[in-house]
Amino acid sequence: xxxxxxxxxxxxxxxxxxxxxxxxxxxxxxxxxxxxxxxxxxxxxxxxxxxxxxxxxxxxxxxxxxxxxxxxxxxxxxxxxxxxxxxxxxxxxxxxxxxxxxxxxxxxxxxxxxxxxxxxxxxxxxxxxxxxxxxxxxxxxxxxxxxxxxxxxxxxxxxxxxxxxxxxxxxxxxxxxxxxxxxxxxxxxxxxxxxxxxxxxxxxxxxxxxxxxxxxxxxxxxxxxxxxxxxxxxxxxxxxxxxxxxxxxxxxxxxxxxxxxxxxxxxxxxxxxxxxxxxxxxxxxxxxxxxxxxxxxxxxxxxxxxxxxxxxxxxxxxxxxxxxxxxxxxxxxxxxxxxxxxxxxxxxxxxxxxxxxxxxxxxxxxxxxxxxxxxxxxxxxxxxxxxxxxxxxxxxxxxxxxxxxxxxxxxxxxxxxxxxxxxxxxxxxxxxxxxxxxxxxxxxxxxxxxxxxxxxxxxxxxxxx
Ligand code: GLU
Ligand code: ZN
Numbered sequence: 010x011x012x013x014x015x016x017x018x019x020x021x022x023x024x025x026x027x028x029x030x031x032x033x034x035x036x037x038x039x040x041x042x043x044x045x046x047x048x049x050x051x052x053x054x055x056x057x058x059x060x061x062x063x064x065x066x067x068x069x070x071x072x073x074x075x076x077x078x079x080x081x082x083x084x085x086x087x088x089x090x091x092x093x094x095x096x097x098x099x100x101x102x103x104x105x106x107x108x109x110x111x112x113x114x115x116x117x118x119x120x121x122x123x124x125x126x127x128x129x130x131x132x133x134x135x136x137x138x139x140x141x142x143x144x145x146x147x148x149x150x151x152x153x154x155x156x157x158x159x160x161x162x163x164x165x166x167x168x169x170x171x172x173x174x175x176x177x178x179x180x181x182x183x184x185x186x187x188x189x190x191x192x193x194x195x196x197x198x199x200x201x202x203x204x205x206x207x208x209x210x211x212x213x214x215x216x217x218x219x220x221x222x223x224x225x226x227x228x229x230x231x232x233x234x235x236x237x238x239x240x241x242x243x244x245x246x247x248x249x250x251x252x253x254x255x256x257x258x259x260x261x262x263x264x265x266x267x268x269x270x271x272x273x274x275x276x277x278x279x280x281x282x283x284x285x286x287x288x289x290x291x292x293x294x295x296x297x298x299x300x301x302x303x304x305x306x307x308x309x310x311x312x313x314x315x316x317x318x319x320x321x322x323x324x325x326x327x328x329x330x331x332x333x334x335x336x337x338x339x340x341x342x343x344x345x346x347x348x349x350x351x352x353x354x355x356x357x358x359x360x361x362x363x364x365x366x367x368x369x370x371x372x373x374x375x376x377x378x379x380x381x382x383x384x385x386x387x388x389x390x391x392x393x394x395x396x397x398x399x400x401x402x403x404x405x406x407x408x409x410x411x412x413x414x415x416x417x418x419x420x421x422x423x424x425x426x427x428x429x430x431x432x433x434x435x436x437x438x439x440x441x442x443x444x445x446x447x448x449x450x451x452x453x454x455x456x457x458x459x460x461x462x463x464x465x466x467x468x469x470x471x472x473x474x
Contacts, residue, residue, distance in 0.1 A: 160221050243308070272285075410455065
């Protein structure tokens with residue numbers, strides 16, 4: 010490790026998908042690492058065996074990769090590191106900084122009740138510390154001995170937060186089955202992995218004084234801390250499933266650009282003047298804790314959609330084409346044809362998401378279009394059958410297959426049958442695209458080409474009228 014090297018980590022518990030809150034924590038860690046040419050470590054905190062799953066761990070890694078938040082070291086799994094934790098637990102017990110507690114659940118309950126009756130904070134009273142030299146073959150947990158005094162967290166976001174140790178009970182660091190608990194393993198890992206900045210949600214601020222005491226007891230340097238404000242739903246309650254889609258995977262499925270999500274996340278609790286749109290390079294250059302607010306960020310899905318639309322308008326056509334490939338399979342012959350970009354360019358303003366863009370451009374990408382019964386009944390009415398036949402005949406002999414010539418033929422057909430544009434334009438649009446919303450019909454004809462246009466019209470005349 011280089012001197013002064015910044016080392017940060019993202020330490021998810023694998024109990025579900027990658028959530029908006031977790032993704033923001035990961036992003037802030039990533040940005041801080043990049044900004045300081047540091048190292049971003051990924052550590053999976055799977056010591057809670059009842060709640061952790063392999064699938065959740067994979068989903069989280071997958072979500073991070075999709076967002077482009079690549080890590081430099083890891084993933085490390087805490088479940089594979091029990092031997093290491095045990096060494097440090099033994100060390101603390103040996104040094105009498107931790108001790109065996111044999112209290113039964115009933116004893117603990119009684120202790121709490123008594124304290125409550127005295128209007129005191131219900132917490133463990135440390136009684137087994139004085140019995141630490143007694144012999145006992147009952148089951149036990151291991152508790153960390155909290156010394157007297159005060160601890161101040163110098164938080165890069167929250168400022169100084171001081172806690173009197175009277176408020177902290179002797180916490181369990183190993184359960185009766187020997188497995189270590191979160192507050193202990195997080196300290197060992199952050200120390201052993203040489204983490205310099207612990208950047209995480211402020212739901213962990215309460216844990217920080219305990220953790221600082223354990224760094225000190227183990228003889229480790231205490232890292233810097235930055236606790237990020239909560240993310241709330243629009244009703245100002247803590248963001249949860251009740252607020253709709255809150256996992257990164259859901260937004261991927263709905264057709265959001267990974268960068269739009271990152272751009273949205275960076276503004277949840279951080280600001281730079283009133284700028285809303287940031288490239289990755291700008292985020293890296295500008296991100297710092299000075300501008301992380303103390304108050305919660307509010308999750309506004311409409312704003313995310315707005316940001317996504319921004320990238321829909323401004324990303325390159327190549328990016329859009331490769332973006333929609335997640336939602337629709339594109340035959341190579343079409344993907345590389347110049348028409349592909351024309352289709353995307355003509356439709357990008359109408360789509361808010363890549364999924365919508367994929368659907369809108371499917372008339373070109375897929376061999377067939379599927380016209381709904383409703384559109385068939387509404388648009389492919391008997392009075393438009395004859396004019397459609399006329400139009401078909403005329404284009405069959407057209408060699409110069411381009412916009413203006415097609416327009417001329419269409420206008421002639423309208424005149425022949427004394428029709429307004431819309432009465433034949435809309436049926437033709439449905440036949441060619443199965444959609445009422447699409448680029449101009451001459452553009453569609455040109456993009457589809459002569460063979461595909463003719464065969465769609467023929468098929469409609471034979472089977473749908
Ligand atoms: N595993 C913890 C969580 O997902 C994070 C611990 C930490 O960042 O210190 O909430
Ligand atoms: Zn005890």
